[in-house]
Amino acid sequence: MPALNDIEDRTDRLALPAYAALGDADCEGLAELARPFGRTIVEAGFLKLG
Numbered sequence: 001m002p003a004l005n006d007i008e009d010r011t012d013r014l015a016l017p018a019y020a021a022l023g024d025a026d027c028e029g030l031a032e033l034a035r036p037f038g039r040t041i042v043e044a045g046f047l048k049l050g
Contacts, residue, residue, distance in 0.1 A: 002010075019027055041047050 022030065042049060
């Protein structure tokens with residue numbers, strides 16, 4: 001079974017072309033749109049940070 005870091009690295013590498021196509025400004029806009037969803041996931045206890 002692959003280590004978690006290997007999976008994270010592969011996921012990041014595969015996502016890079018999509019983020020590169022968006023460019024910095026649109027990536028920031030995407031992050032802004034996704035922020036409430038991310039907060040909801042953390043507050044519901046589905047993801048623990050730190």
